[in-house]
Amino acid sequence: MNSPRAVLHVGLPKTGTSFLQGVLRGNAEVLERHGVRLPDGSKTPSQQLFLAVLYLTGRSETWGRSADAGRRAWERFAADVRRRGGTTVISSETLCLATDEQIGRILSDLRGVSGEVDVDVVVTVRDPARQVPAEYQEGVKHGRRLSYPKFLDTVLAPDGADGKRGSTRRRFWNAQDPVAVLDRWAARVGPEHCHVVTCPPPGADPTLLWSRMAHVLGVDEVAVEMPPREVNTSLGAVQIEVLRRLNRRVTRQGNERVYGDVVKRLYAGTILRGQGGDKLRLPAAYADRVRSLASEWVEQLTERGYPVSGDLADLVPEVPERDAETRTGAATMLVSSLDATAELLREVERLREENSRLRTESAGSRLRRRRPAKAVKAGAGGRL
Numbered sequence: 001m002n003s004p005r006a007v008l009h010v011g012l013p014k015t016g017t018s019f020l021q022g023v024l025r026g027n028a029e030v031l032e033r034h035g036v037r038l039p040d041g042s043k044t045p046s047q048q049l050f051l052a053v054l055y056l057t058g059r060s061e062t063w064g065r066s067a068d069a070g071r072r073a074w075e076r077f078a079a080d081v082r083r084r085g086g087t088t089v090i091s092s093e094t095l096c097l098a099t100d101e102q103i104g105r106i107l108s109d110l111r112g113v114s115g116e117v118d119v120d121v122v123v124t125v126r127d128p129a130r131q132v133p134a135e136y137q138e139g140v141k142h143g144r145r146l147s148y149p150k151f152l153d154t155v156l157a158p159d160g161a162d163g164k165r166g167s168t169r170r171r172f173w174n175a176q177d178p179v180a181v182l183d184r185w186a187a188r189v190g191p192e193h194c195h196v197v198t199c200p201p202p203g204a205d206p207t208l209l210w211s212r213m214a215h216v217l218g219v220d221e222v223a224v225e226m227p228p229r230e231v232n233t234s235l236g237a238v239q240i241e242v243l244r245r246l247n248r249r250v251t252r253q254g255n256e257r258v259y260g261d262v263v264k265r266l267y268a269g270t271i272l273r274g275q276g277g278d279k280l281r282l283p284a285a286y287a288d289r290v291r292s293l294a295s296e297w298v299e300q301l302t303e304r305g306y307p308v309s310g311d312l313a314d315l316v317p318e319v320p321e322r323d324a325e326t327r328t329g330a331a332t333m334l335v336s337s338l339d340a341t342a343e344l345l346r347e348v349e350r351l352r353e354e355n356s357r358l359r360t361e362s363a364g365s366r367l368r369r370r371r372p373a374k375a376v377k378a379g380a381g382g383r384l
Helices: 017-026 028-033 046-056 067-083 093-097 100-111 128-141 148-155 163-176 178-189 207-217 237-247 256-275 284-304 330-370
Strands: 005-009 087-091 118-125 194-198
Touching: 005 207, 017 028, 017 087, 017 207, 046 067, 046 093, 046 100, 067 087, 067 100, 093 163, 100 118, 100 178, 118 178, 118 207, 128 148, 128 163, 128 237, 128 256, 128 284, 148 163, 163 178, 178 194, 178 284, 194 207, 237 256, 237 330, 256 330
Parallel strands: 005 087, 005 118, 118 194
Antiparallel strands: none
């Protein structure tokens, strides 16, 4: 019997990870028949993996989650990888943030005492012209408040120009530098076990990304069903700015769960997302910078010899010479915020009606439990 194999898909964030995870979950049974499975069985809740990865990267407290629950989930996953054969895919973009020490711990836990688990690492990479605005949006959805122009000046400044927003720059590139992420993992597993999967260029068939991942997993010929398009639908540029300004009036720190439920998932993920809107794009003024950056990635990845599924040329973006016209003025934002407020009021009314119904049902249930049973008397002839 071949040694168990763990494939760690460690991101990068905003590189089709949600799409790939959707394919894996939606086709868990057919993939398992071909030797590729999710950890701890096909019905593993994604929330358990999220808890485990937060624990592994030391972020449980930051996200308002239990480190003990994360540890238990991870120990269960690692034991499952060692116990069962075939390929187990652990996909979480947060793993791209793992330090060298944390990577060592992850590998040690997966391999166990026997050390007989083979480990491969997959890093999905997308061109920076799409990556930069996508990651900015994700930051705003997690409560960040920096304006888009200031964000661009910060993360795309020349190397070493950290300035007063150095922490923002470092946080961005810790997760978005594919060469640095691959180098950290390769130091532990070897470059031959670190795979680059390139995201197809804009307009390409979305199934192409899965085909490239399937090649690494060894299931190229397995027919799978694709999840609904746009698993992680973006907000429009106006809606992102409305959310950013809202973030200046609410506090996420210390209220992570409430922010996640109410602001990120309801207000942003449902209401603002439902408005559509023009896509947030990289301004043409940054075209030379991102093309130069992407060319450096291609050169460095080629030099290191990491196995590539796809085409490194896909990482060099085409950026229009002129900016597309996008209406993001105060009047447009006012309309967006008023529409969102109206939708929130309708949701509040719906919840009030639901709570009222539940209280009525609960009161009736308590009344029935307290009501004494009626005595039953025998009738004539002594029969009941």
